[in-house]
Amino acid sequence: MNEFEWLRQTRALREPVSPRRDLWPAIDAALDASSEASPDVPARRTGQHIQRWLLAASFAGMSLFAGSLAVHLRDRPLETAATPTTTQDIERWRPSDPRLAGAAVELDAASMELRQAMEEAPDSPALQRLLYRTQKQQSQLRQMEHQAG
Amino acid sequence: MPPAPAAEPVDTDDVRAAAAGDRQAFHRLYHLHVDRVYGAVYRLAGFDHARAEDLTQDAFVRAWQKLSGFRHESSFSTWIYRLAVNVALMDIRARSADPVSMMDEDSLPDHGETPFCAAEREELERAIGRLPPRARAVLVLHDIEGWKHEDIGTELGMAVGSSKAQLHRARGLLRKVLGEQ
Numbered sequence: 167m168n169e170f171e172w173l174r175q176t177r178a179l180r181e182p183v184s185p186r187r188d189l190w191p192a193i194d195a196a197l198d199a200s201s202e203a204s205p206d207v208p209a210r211r212t213g214q215h216i217q218r219w220l221l222a223a224s225f226a227g228m229s230l231f232a233g234s235l236a237v238h239l240r241d242r243p244l245e246t247a248a249t250p251t252t253t254q255d256i257e258r259w260r261p262s263d264p265r266l267a268g269a270a271v272e273l274d275a276a277s278m279e280l281r282q283a284m285e286e287a288p289d290s291p292a293l294q295r296l297l298y299r300t301q302k303q304q305s306q307l308r309q310m311e312h313q314a315g
Numbered sequence: 316m317p318p319a320p321a322a323e324p325v326d327t328d329d330v331r332a333a334a335a336g337d338r339q340a341f342h343r344l345y346h347l348h349v350d351r352v353y354g355a356v357y358r359l360a361g362f363d364h365a366r367a368e369d370l371t372q373d374a375f376v377r378a379w380q381k382l383s384g385f386r387h388e389s390s391f392s393t394w395i396y397r398l399a400v401n402v403a404l405m406d407i408r409a410r411s412a413d414p415v416s417m418m419d420e421d422s423l424p425d426h427g428e429t430p431f432c433a434a435e436r437e438e439l440e441r442a443i444g445r446l447p448p449r450a451r452a453v454l455v456l457h458d459i460e461g462w463k464h465e466d467i468g469t470e471l472g473m474a475v476g477s478s479k480a481q482l483h484r485a486r487g488l489l490r491k492v493l494g495e496q
Contacts, residue, residue, distance in 0.1 A: 172486070176458040179440065182350035183357050186364050189372050190345055196376045197338065 231303045233269055261311045273304045330391045334382045341379055348392055349375075352399040358455045359403035361444035370406055374399035400456075404470055407448040435493075442492040446485055453478050454485040 261267050280297045287293060326347055332340035352374060357367035378395050385394060443451060452471060456462040457478075464478040471478070 183354035193375045
């Protein structure tokens with residue numbers, strides 16, 4: 167059989183074929199499901215976004231707290247710094263000891279990131295807890311320097 | 316580009332309505348095009364009705380989701396046909412562990428007679444269905460659907476020469492099964 171003859175036969179197979187059953191009910195159901203799922207997408211993305219913030223902030227907070235604790239345990243005298251009195255002072259406070267100054271900068275950054283995350287989800291209890299914890303760590307850091315001094 | 320379908324149904328109004336979210340219009344488009352879409356998918360799926368049904372459903376769901384981006388540069392018939400073929404080829408790609416493997420000739424049953432009378436059509440379909448997925452895709456797209464090797468190579472991610480080689484081998488296997496030299 168030459169190629170022409172072969173193609174003549176195979177091209178004969180190129181014709182519409184009806185499905186054995188009506189596929190529309192399944193397609194219709196799938197379209198319903200996809201349209202119901204669509205509104206959840208932004209919420210899911212926001213949730214994932216917040217989760218990333220939470221993870222990053224908690225990791226930064228915990229590692230900084232551990233680092234600052236290690237610094238505190240080292241038996242070396244630390245210089246005294248002025249004691250802040252307001253929340254803003256706490257965030258702007260910079261210890262004079264360079265070993266604590268790095269931790270203070272990181273805690274400030276974590277606090278700022280958490281505040282940004284809370285602008286997207288102001289009612290998130292988890293974010294509120296993390297912010298409270300970060301502020302507490304800032305306060306502890308301040309106390310460490312005070313006691314060492 | 317693959318050849319245009321033989322008959323282009325007049326569906327412009329329904330296409331526009333469906334793109335605007337009219338499900339009834341899309342239902343009418345489904346009825347108008349399902350047989351041609353299903354036929355192509357059915358052949359690419361190796362004449363397996365169950366798989367062809369799943370793939371056709373998937374193709375229409377994707378068509379609904381992408382319809383707002385349809386630019387009317389081609390007919391809806393050509394667009395949905397192409398989309399459905401892509402869905403079937405993606406399925407082949409996903410299922411093909413070895414993209415260039417071919418069926419062992421010894422595993423094909425021998426058959427005595429030369430086709431092709433109407434009664435032997437089913438036999439030809441069965442033989443095509445038993446080809447390895449990629450080889451079947453090349454043979455179906457070239458010999459049945461009338462695609463060029465350049466288009467097949469683009470869709471299947473292979474060189475034109477590989478497409479030709481796959482086709483040659485697939486034809487050889489089929490002819491052996493169908494009893495030719």
